[in-house]
Amino acid sequence: MTLSELAIEADRYIQKHLRKGKPPELYAPIQYCLDQKGKRVRASLALIGCGICSGEIEKAFPVAAAVEIFHNFTLLHDDIMDAAPVRRGQPSVFKKYGQDSAILSGDLMMIEAYRHLAQAEPVQELLDEFNKVSREVCEGQQLDMNFEVQSSVALQDYLEMIRLKTSVLLASALKMGAMTAQAPTQVQEQLYDFGLNLGLAFQIQDDYLDSFGDPENFGKQVGGDILQAKKMVLFALCMTEMSSPEKEEFLDLYQGQDANKVEKVLDIFIMHGIDKKALQLKHSYEEKARQLLADLQGVAKFKDLANQLVLMLSERKK
16 A cells, blocks of 8 residues: 555545535535645554554544544634635635635534544543644644744744644644554554654745745745744744844844845845755654654554655655
């Protein structure tokens, strides 16, 4: 089985078991959101976690559906908060259906995630882990919003934010998959740590692509983070490289409304080598993830899929 085949299996399960109903104004945005095919990374990780521990994936399908629906719910609401008009190359849900419908449909997606999760075993342990990661994702999102009104953000504070907002869901997907296989606690935690480092690398790459990606491949507006003055990894790294006078001038530009703001900020990033430093940081987390996976005892073919996923995320262009 390849990664793409695993993602197709996860998507087939999600589409087959996705609840449809009335009024259509409530359900159509959910279908639209899940039809915008992402990579199904989180769903695939849940299946991989189960497969590494048992050689099988069937028991983890409800968990895979739960984490993938939850992830897409967070994207739906994030787009509203960020006023992001495009997601995966298509109009974002609130742009297509309106903000009120998008909020309500997102709420129902969260309910749907719990419905799927309740069909897996051990249900109480899974619910405890899912509640924990859901809370952490919200904490990470709030930190990200807090950063928007701060003049500066330290690199370690940024890394803690993305750990919560992005990494913990990848880590918990793996852990919950392992839980359905009744894996020992130590193995669950090893998979969690692997996912945590993978998630940090994933988000740093996402930040990098937002500034330096090809808009035709990326599927979102390049430079969107800069236009919104978001305190992403390139910003945090840049602040560590500047003298005090440079910081003041840079902050005026970054928080301002200069017509050529994106181009000017990118020039500053390149001048200070921030693009290269961001990629170096990403690679450091990738290597930690690879080492954790190498040290893990498990079914080889599913470990190979996990390694392929690390490679895919490290080389992705969107």
